[in-house]
Amino acid sequence: MKRTSTRLADGRELLYFDRSDDADRSADDVRELRPAAASQLRHDRLLDEWVTFSPHRQDRTFLPADDLCPLCPSGPGRSTEIPAGDYEIAVLENRFPSFTAEVHGRCEVVCFTSRHDASFTSLSAERVRDVLEVLADRTAELSALPGVEQVFCFENRGREIGVTLQHPHGQIYAYPFVTPRTRRMLDVARAHRERTGGDLFAEILSDERAVGSRVVASNDSWTAFVPQAARWPYEVHIYPHRKVPDLVALDDAERAAFAPLYLEVLAGFDGLFDAPAPYVSGWHQAPVGADRHLARLHLELFTIRRASDKLKYLAGSESAMGAFVNDVLPEQAAERLRQACTSTQVKHPSSTRG
């Protein structure tokens, strides 16, 4: 892909990724914009964790009307975050970032397509593969920034989960610390290695493949399964069969094989309740520096919808104590997801999902 780096009016970086080498990316951002205010990090002594404060985010754009979408291409009389009249995949620094350079972090927005009414589930397998390549590009570049310790690529989808822009997009957080959940996973993996000599991630993957009842989909390079102790009503983890630390380390064949499998799983999520599933989908990558040998790239995907008209809320037990109560057994969740994948494929036989 052709990669073009430009700057927006307030100095933020905008990157275009194009299949065609002759894409013209010379359009300037003609808006008047003020630079974002700085974020602030504070250390929580009671939990030994970092919390980020971004008061400027209180006024971030909130569910704008479709014709005011800041992630659509620009047009006559209409200047968006992307000055071009069309684009394939665009990445830009977030205008209302949680992390700014002052705290050695950075937040980016990844526009998967210029089509406002699309969703990730409607992308072609080819585009999904290109998105993976873009995320690998961003992971490599952000990992090299001074002070960045972990790069997190994710997509929030659906108003129910707090999405404030409807245009299909993902996000990247480059954290100036190793996040609490990753730190916990790696502490547990280290203790497991010291105790048994084994690789915890590899054992989980091989056990899930051997048991089979929680596997939702698989191919030569990837396995998607509901974890044995899932926290969310419908939750799927997708592991590459080869142990790699991050998206940068995937080879072309693995990227190509991921696309149809992921589209199949997402179709299963959308088929559960005959309504688009509000979900969080996040790539767990190894930290930039410490403990890379303990980590393994994998994707964790979950929806908060537990029934057609009910959501799973994080109330007292989960929010205050971190103790999850799940109303859906993982084996039943896997069974329902397999059925939903199949019926979606039957309904759309012309799709490229394989």
Place this chain on the structure above:
Amino acid sequence: MKRTSTRLADGRELLYFDRSDDADRSADDVRELRPAAASQLRHDRLLDEWVTFSPHRQDRTFLPADDLCPLCPSGPGRSTEIPAGDYEIAVLENRFPSFTAEVHGRCEVVCFTSRHDASFTSLSAERVRDVLEVLADRTAELSALPGVEQVFCFENRGREIGVTLQHPHGQIYAYPFVTPRTRRMLDVARAHRERTGGDLFAEILSDERAVGSRVVASNDSWTAFVPQAARWPYEVHIYPHRKVPDLVALDDAERAAFAPLYLEVLAGFDGLFDAPAPYVSGWHQAPVGADRHLARLHLELFTIRRASDKLKYLAGSESAMGAFVNDVLPEQAAERLRQACTSTQVKHPSSTRG
């Protein structure tokens, strides 16, 4: 208070707590009920945490019409969870429990008042003190059950936070394990003691009192403050000045002093946006067995409302990585809460809040 233990039709325990010694609590539960199904615990190997599965909770009562409220007193032709025609404070085993005896746990519901349209904020200071006494009773009794390792008393308030019954009530979870967040706090407190010899909770309290800018309310026995690295838009921690492990250890003067202070803070929360605040309020108590000397009783209260028309959602960064981003600075949150407390008191000069 007079304490009467009875049984509901399916064997669950129901306790009445009455100020008057001659309250008649002989009414029988005449309903036909099936016992609750058993819960299941699973160990998450990747995070070394317990997750609880309660499929029977999928069908729990969900926002019933007011005249079908199961927590109101019973009346002619209407049998609720509480057979009596009226009550003061009632505690019963949850009909749709997250934890059951099979996993060495138990879940209870605490009805603060028989008045369906009341809320905790409208209780008298005397009733709040009685509720504390009831929670202490339950903490002592549940802590003595075989296998119970931690007792958590909490209130979820508001549909926005997932409350499924409008009648003002709290809950008690007796966990068969020490919860992840408590374990983390105690690990950090232990490391702090080993490194410095100091008591982390005591230092946090004395620092907040010395700094003052984040203190929302205080009296001789308690201080309420916004923590220096708060995770939620409006979050208040309330510490007793005396180091005690749990509610059982509070003396009468401390219980009496808590009531008006807590009502003042809750009034502040409701005054923030001129609408009842959806909140989670939870008592952090020492585990039953391990590390009691490291712990300190305190209450943590937060709302998910970040603006009059906006909620704080836990999306990618928080849910997947445990990394919180907060849009409101703690000092500003404290200032706004102090103002909201004051204006509420001016508006209601006849209240008993002091």
